[in-house]
Amino acid sequence: MKRSLFKVLIVVLLIFLPVILHQTYRWMTALPKQITIAAGHPEGRYHGMAVQLKAMLEQRLPVDVKILETKGSLENLELLRRGKVDLGFYQPGTEYALAAQKAVKQAQPKLAVRPADQVCFIANLYSQVLHIIVPADSDIKSVGDLKGRRVAIGDQGSGDLAASLPLLRHLQLNLDQIEPAYLSYQEVEEQFGEKTLDAAIVTVGIEAPVLHELLETGNYRILEIPFTGALTRKASHFSEYEIPAGMFRTQEPIVPANNLQTVACGAHLLTRESLPDPLIAEVTAIILHQNFSRQMRLNELFAAGNEFAQDNQGFPLHSGADHIYNPELKPFLNSDFVEGTEGIRSFFVSMLIAAYLLFRWVQKRRSKAKEHRLDRYIRQLVDIEKKQMEVDGNNQDDGPALQRLLDDVTNLRQGTLEQFSAHELNEDRATDAFLEMCHALSDKINAKLLGWKIDRMGEKISKL
Template identity: 25%
Template sequence: MPVLTRRRRWVLLVTVVALAIAAVGLVALRGCRAPVCDSVAYPAGGVRISTGGKGGVYEAYGLALRDVLEDDLPGLQVEVENSGGSVDNLSRMANGRVDLAFISADTAFRVPALEQQAGAPGRIRAIARVYDEYVQLVVRSDSSIRSLSDLRGKRVSVGSEGSSVEITAKRLLAAANMNDETDIQRRGYGVSQSADLLADGDLDAFFWVGGLPTTAVAELASTVPIRLLPLDRYVDTLHRQYGSFYQSATVPQGTYTNVPDTRTAAVPSYLLASTTLSADLVFRLTEALFTHRTRIAEVVPSSRVLDVRTAISTASIPLHPGAERYYRSIKP
């Protein structure tokens, strides 16, 4: 066996080290596309996504997004958490408990105050406007309830505490000259529990704000005949008093079993990211969101409407630097 000189041993060692570094680089760059072609640092504890209640669209979207991210970013750990909804999600992000979250646009006004309370100004940023949420006031088809005013004295769920449903329900009842504390038998359930209670006759109506179709409402409609109450007459009031994000919309016939076209209100929803996540990582997260929107749509039909032209419209919440870089990178 030939004896290696000191010089040859040194060259061999340098070569081995160089090959090892290159191998690590290839792993780190798996799926890399310009302008982010350096290794992306993952948070030590992974990425935590705060969604919403059981049976809601936020939950379904969060689970689908987790699968996409874990496939696109090998080695990234993604945890999906249920929550009370939009306001709860904002609080969790402001306090550093989660990294990504879904919210309804009508709760965005709370961002500055929550950041201030948490001592973290500027922590909450947006990735995209992802889809529109529809206000749904659900009753059994044999119910005598035909309008908001018919809810007086009835057992009504206005959504779980800390949800955008609660905010919207309160605003709608006020638009109909009703108080959610005194004019109804107020309940505070999430969509799944509300649907179960309505089916059992232990609830007269419930509010829900979510994408179409919402799993819990669809499952309810498949077993118990339901109706959605028209709410479009109150959109102008909501628009004037609270913001232009409230718009008239229609829940199309066929969304739920035997439920005809129903005019209602809609409000955008946003996917948010904490500034504790690096710009490089959020670039890749945003890229994955758009690259795999068809795959996500297999689970969440609402995600089909995701479009780069409207995604940047996140109102008072600025884009995360990583998301902003992504949108600039795809401009023609």
């Protein structure tokens, strides 16, 4: 009865196991109710893409998206590491470039990354081009004329500042040789208008509003950066870039007047490893969709697609993004599901094994504690053996007694065999021992009985 009940419980558990695993999977892959995007300055291009991404995500998923204004790439990265935001835009090389600047290093102490929730890469969005902008009527004709001038090099913790520092080192200009101004884009425009700023180093996408607002007026021009090949060797996150003539203004004065050599770096969208794969997969699909790149004027992403999106990662690729980039490699089971249910599966299997071993142990203890089914027959066999020991076969009346004992052994053996099935006889070693004892005792009695018969025959012969 108890064994049958145990089997029924096992069957019930196996029936409900898929339901338990399904509910666990839904819990592990459930989308958060709200996510936050670190978007940089309101006047920057990061912010505009964050607004568009928010609109498309809220349209596709039951998720509220919050946009957080920040000072730039370094703050975005630190917020991701703290777990304060879920998505963030980042200019590669920012952390490394700003680590050498004492003031920034003190203001933004490096945080330990939690091994279980590291920062991951989603996509490279566009090229951020380095521009050195000066007023059109300025006497600054080349980068060498920046010495002693008031130059905006980007806000503290921004990608602009991270790009300006290696550029100044490449130009062999120390911060002591210029008057650095740590300004936002809006402050750059205001101080250019007030004529209190001589130049600005701005690293943004070629379609950034701040560039067009300044350069389309014809009141500003761009300086060419010399030896760009050497600069890309010194700062590996940079690549050579050419701004075509007339990019910002095609009427006189043309801006730029000729093809202009400069450098550029990527613009990455990052996330945290702990975010569920379905959410990041949806974000990646939106980024790679041509409607998004067309609306946001991401021409490089629109033209090159996946190849450009995966360029120069710098961080491990999030598994949700990898499902979109490599759909043919997508595992049969979702990685979040496998990871989330691993502990439950191990626990469940361990409990089954433990229950089975406990059941077998209890069963053996009980079988040892209670009398074996053969015990009664063995005692009867021992009694018969004791009786045959009392009959030596030498007396006249020993023959019938030995025959009765032999019949008793035969009847006992037959009665025992009737109580056991063929399977039990094959499995239970005790039955083998019992049968061997019966055979041995029968042989003893037969030997005595044979001796008794020989004696009787000898007596008859001697009388003849």
